[in-house]
Amino acid sequence: xxxxxxxxxxxxxxxxxxxxxxxxxxxxxxxxxxxxxxxxxxxxxxxxxxxxxxxxxxxxxxxxxxxxxxxxxxxxxxxxxxxxxxxxxxxxxxxxxxxxxxxxxxxxxxxxxxxxxxxxxxxxxxxxxxxxxxxxxxxxxxxxxxxxxxxxxxxxxxxxxxxxxx
Amino acid sequence: xxxxxxxxxxxxxxxxxxxxxxxxxxxxxxxxxxxxxxxxxxxxxxxxxxxxxxxxxxxxxxxxxxxxxxxxxxxxxxxxxxxxxxxxxxxxxxxxxxxxxxxxxxxxxxxxxxxxxxxxxxxxxxxxxxxxxxxxxxxxxxxxxxxxxxxxxxxxxxxxxxxxxxxxxxxxxxxxxxxxxxxxxxxxxxxxxxxx
Numbered sequence: 001x002x003x004x005x006x007x008x009x010x011x012x013x014x015x016x017x018x019x020x021x022x023x024x025x026x027x028x029x030x031x032x033x034x035x036x037x038x039x040x041x042x043x044x045x046x047x048x049x050x051x052x053x054x055x056x057x058x059x060x061x062x063x064x065x066x067x068x069x070x071x072x073x074x075x076x077x078x079x080x081x082x083x084x085x086x087x088x089x090x091x092x093x094x095x096x097x098x099x100x101x102x103x104x105x106x107x108x109x110x111x112x113x114x115x116x117x118x119x120x121x122x123x124x125x126x127x128x129x130x131x132x133x134x135x136x137x138x139x140x141x142x143x144x145x146x147x148x149x150x151x152x153x154x155x156x157x158x159x160x161x162x163x164x165x166x
Numbered sequence: 167x168x169x170x171x172x173x174x175x176x177x178x179x180x181x182x183x184x185x186x187x188x189x190x191x192x193x194x195x196x197x198x199x200x201x202x203x204x205x206x207x208x209x210x211x212x213x214x215x216x217x218x219x220x221x222x223x224x225x226x227x228x229x230x231x232x233x234x235x236x237x238x239x240x241x242x243x244x245x246x247x248x249x250x251x252x253x254x255x256x257x258x259x260x261x262x263x264x265x266x267x268x269x270x271x272x273x274x275x276x277x278x279x280x281x282x283x284x285x286x287x288x289x290x291x292x293x294x295x296x297x298x299x300x301x302x303x304x305x306x307x308x309x310x311x312x313x314x315x316x317x318x319x320x321x322x323x324x325x326x327x328x329x330x331x332x333x334x335x336x337x338x339x340x341x342x343x344x345x346x347x348x349x350x351x352x353x354x355x356x357x358x359x360x361x362x
Contacts, residue, residue, distance in 0.1 A: 060323050061323075062323055062324045062325045078323065078325060079323075081236070082234065082235055082236070082348075084347055084351060084352055086351075087354070088351070088352050088353055088354045088355060089347065089352040089353075089354075089355040090355075091347070094344070103333075104329070105328070
């Protein structure tokens with residue numbers, strides 16, 4: 001697991017990780033014990049199936065949302081129920097392809113999606129960008145399972161090291 | 167034996183010689199009702215989903231795909247069955263479609279799509295037939311339920327309302343132009359575009 005020619009940081013990581021992994025593998029059988037305080041995302045006993053939370057309604061406002069950082073793939077502001085994205089067809093491209101935008105008035109997929117890995121621009125979207133939902137997702141009003149400490153870059157530069165919102 | 171056959175033929179060729187006019191009129195009328203009723207009953211029986219799903223080709227391919235779509239399962243429990251979309255409701259067109267469907271009997275007997283692979287190979291052709299039919303009759307089978315007259319654009323998402331306003335109101339496009347693959351999986355669409 002830990003090779004010798006690694007940098008100082010990865011060696012340090014190994015020093016921390018290896019015992020942790022070992023401890024986990026030893027600790028696993030006892031996880032079946034209901035009283036074990038193992039943190040799970042849904043805060044439920046690990047060997048029992050919790051009642052799943054109700055499926056949230058996908059936001060369908062058609063209003064573009066802002067991006068948290070420039071490289072963020074824009075989120076989908078509409079429902080995509082039953083959209084077929086496979087070898088045969090790509091439902092998203094029915095509106096978002098270069099040719100379709102004139103009729104659909106939808107935003108065209110960015111030019112980066114036409115590039116192969118060598119930066120060569122192709123005639124239509126590159127196979128490596130074909131599966132839209134790998135990066136672009138719908139939104140729903142739900143309570144996040146974990147918190148996060150993301151700080152918007154503008155706030156960061158302004159020196160307000162505070163989280164936006166909550 | 168031959169003698170008796172000839173007797174029957176004589177009666178059949180000129181029944182008025184042997185039966186009264188009243189009997190023939192009333193009998194003919196009753197027989198007419200019976201045959202018409204029987205014809206329609208059989209026709210209706212063949213126009214049900216149960217009948218369609220009698221073939222595994224339908225059950226394992228197109229029906230299996232339908233099950234996850236909004237036309238099969240939705241909040242209000244109103245659903246479309248196979249004939250709702252694939253058989254015209256109006257009598258003349260229904261007869262025409264039924265006659266055309268006799269080729270499906272041929273297909274069933276000779277196993278044209280009796281495996282998943284054969285079905286997938288043929289699916290583009292089959293889909294194109296249906297698209298052509300919908301295009302030709304202005305998506306009549308969609309409109310049997312989704313009547314434009316009663317469509318409230320304000321209840322639709324703004325994107326849908328805009329597009330309907332622009333293309334449906336002007337009759338520039340019909341339902342099937344944008345809503346292909348709404349109830350079943352699509353075949354290879356780049357091939358479909360080339361075949362147009």
